[in-house]
Amino acid sequence: MAATVHDVFLLFGDSVTEQSSDAGGLGQLLSAAYTRKVDVLNRGFSGYNTRWAIPILEQLLAKKTEQSHVPGVRLLIIWFGANDATIPANFQHVPLAEFADNLSTLVQLVTDPSSPYHSPQTKIVLITPPPVNTLQWGAYKASQEPPEELERSLDLTKTYAEKVKEVGLKEGVQVLDAWTALWKAAGEVEGNLSRLSHDGLHLNADGYKVVYDELMKIIVDKHPELHYNKLQDVFIGFLDIDPVNYRQGLQKRQA
Amino acid sequence: MAATVHDVFLLFGDSVTEQSSDAGGLGQLLSAAYTRKVDVLNRGFSGYNTRWAIPILEQLLAKKTEQSHVPGVRLLIIWFGANDATIPANFQHVPLAEFADNLSTLVQLVTDPSSPYHSPQTKIVLITPPPVNTLQWGAYKASQEPPEELERSLDLTKTYAEKVKEVGLKEGVQVLDAWTALWKAAGEVEGNLSRLSHDGLHLNADGYKVVYDELMKIIVDKHPELHYNKLQDVFIGFLDIDPVNYRQGLQKRQA
Numbered sequence: 001m002a003a004t005v006h007d008v009f010l011l012f013g014d015s016v017t018e019q020s021s022d023a024g025g026l027g028q029l030l031s032a033a034y035t036r037k038v039d040v041l042n043r044g045f046s047g048y049n050t051r052w053a054i055p056i057l058e059q060l061l062a063k064k065t066e067q068s069h070v071p072g073v074r075l076l077i078i079w080f081g082a083n084d085a086t087i088p089a090n091f092q093h094v095p096l097a098e099f100a101d102n103l104s105t106l107v108q109l110v111t112d113p114s115s116p117y118h119s120p121q122t123k124i125v126l127i128t129p130p131p132v133n134t135l136q137w138g139a140y141k142a143s144q145e146p147p148e149e150l151e152r153s154l155d156l157t158k159t160y161a162e163k164v165k166e167v168g169l170k171e172g173v174q175v176l177d178a179w180t181a182l183w184k185a186a187g188e189v190e191g192n193l194s195r196l197s198h199d200g201l202h203l204n205a206d207g208y209k210v211v212y213d214e215l216m217k218i219i220v221d222k223h224p225e226l227h228y229n230k231l232q233d234v235f236i237g238f239l240d241i242d243p244v245n246y247r248q249g250l251q252k253r254q255a
Numbered sequence: 256m257a258a259t260v261h262d263v264f265l266l267f268g269d270s271v272t273e274q275s276s277d278a279g280g281l282g283q284l285l286s287a288a289y290t291r292k293v294d295v296l297n298r299g300f301s302g303y304n305t306r307w308a309i310p311i312l313e314q315l316l317a318k319k320t321e322q323s324h325v326p327g328v329r330l331l332i333i334w335f336g337a338n339d340a341t342i343p344a345n346f347q348h349v350p351l352a353e354f355a356d357n358l359s360t361l362v363q364l365v366t367d368p369s370s371p372y373h374s375p376q377t378k379i380v381l382i383t384p385p386p387v388n389t390l391q392w393g394a395y396k397a398s399q400e401p402p403e404e405l406e407r408s409l410d411l412t413k414t415y416a417e418k419v420k421e422v423g424l425k426e427g428v429q430v431l432d433a434w435t436a437l438w439k440a441a442g443e444v445e446g447n448l449s450r451l452s453h454d455g456l457h458l459n460a461d462g463y464k465v466v467y468d469e470l471m472k473i474i475v476d477k478h479p480e481l482h483y484n485k486l487q488d489v490f491i492g493f494l495d496i497d498p499v500n501y502r503q504g505l506q507k508r509q510a
Contacts, residue, residue: 005314006296021286023278023460031276031286035297041261042290047493055505056490059260069324083493091498205278235311238302238338243346250310 006039007072013079018044024205036233037255049083050102061117081129085160090151103167124173128161133193136200262327268334273299279460291488292510304339305357316372336384340415362426379428383416388448391455
């Protein structure tokens with residue numbers, strides 16, 4: 001059994017993505033906005049970095065020979081960096097240069113015509129990691145039993161966020177700069193980031209709303225064909241059903 | 256491209272299902288609880304009744320010959336009746352006997368060994384339509400321009416809810432009696448249903464929570480293998496990743 005009649009938006013990332021099916025999360029907001037049009041798949045992996053993401057994405061994507069049999073990925077969001085940007089002593093850390101290479105590899109799996117997963121109709125948006133609030137996250141780490149050392153810094157996340165923008169330019173894909181959008185929403189004061197995060201690292205509904213609004217701006221400006229107002233429902237609305245010969249009108253359509 | 260590595264829970268119904276990807280909705284709560292294990296697909300169709308549902312479900316299910324190539328449906332929720340139970344003059348109305356036959360047809364598409372869509376590993380839960388609050392819904396209809404007549408009654412929804420329970424017994428599948436659970440949560444007072452609904456017909460987060468809790472009871476009691484605590488993540492947790500030979504451990508597993 002399948003239920004695979006919809007194309008998908010694939011949200012690929014770390015815990016910031018994994019938690020986004022919670023109420024007010026990016027995944028939830030997209031699911032609600034795109035119901036009956038595309039399926040929004042949460043492929044968030046808490047704790048993962050871009051190094052470990054590569055073998056995962058190879059299993060999420062269909063090969064060219066399989067693509068006609070499976071749902072198309074209309075939009076691929078790649079949102080890593082929060083764990084890559086931990087301090088070098090942390091086992092999740094990925095050096096900045098490798099981080100850039102890994103992000104390029106992830107993008108090129110889809111965009112490179114020689115890739116077995118090449119999918120030119122898939123739009124890609126990279127998202128930069130959020131700014132960490134070390135006051136809030138540090139207090140959380142210190143409260144653990146036994147207490148844990150702070151393994152992140154605001155500056156490191158900024159450095160990795162800047163790198164994502166470079167990769168986007170190099171690879172020719174859109175970048176949603178969540179770092180800057182959230183930083184501005186906090187009035188450029190680290191302590192104020194607590195308004196947008198429940199623990200200093202992960203976003204709350206207000207934080208996700210900032211990112212969702214930025215994504216919608218990118219869709220409107222750069223990929224307008226992906227706006228929910230431009231996609232028809234896969235099955236017709238009930239007011240359009242012919243009550244006598246209803247079967248004919250109830251055939252699946254392209255969203 | 257696919258991203259179809261997860262099996263699915265298929266939520267099939269009318270607008271009460273369609274709206275359930277909103278924050279606090281049944282679909283949202285399930286999506287958050289089952290992230291990294293199964294995909295929760297919203298297949299809610301506002302205004303649809305069981306008559307129109309049949310050709311839709313035939314397109315949502317894979318035929319036996321296709322099933323090995325597509326995600327399995329671990330759980331199929333069928334939640335219709337709100338529109339079937341409108342008054343006979345309304346074009347969405349379905350007579351009670353046909354409603355029962357249609358529900359049986361939907362179930363048998365999956366359970367009948369002679370059906371091309373036969374899928375014995377799929378568990379099915381029928382949900383009864385919610386009780387309508389005619390005070391609230393009637394006020395909403397009257398507020399339209401031009402004003403609309405009330406086309407629903409509390410007693411009609413109860414009659415259709417009782418019929419769902421009969422079909423469940425006949426077909427040997429579980430029934431979640433949302434009608435009764437919501438009615439009890441409202442203290443068996445029609446006016447109190449406004450605590451559980453934003454318009455008298457559709458549920459708010461408090462109403463969906465009642466249904467979600469009932470569903471979890473059914474899963475624990477009747478289909479415990481579907482509980483999120485019994486399903487492993489499709490990909491391993493990051494603490495289990497071997498930092499040196501990471502590729503081998505990052506293979507997809509059965510949830």
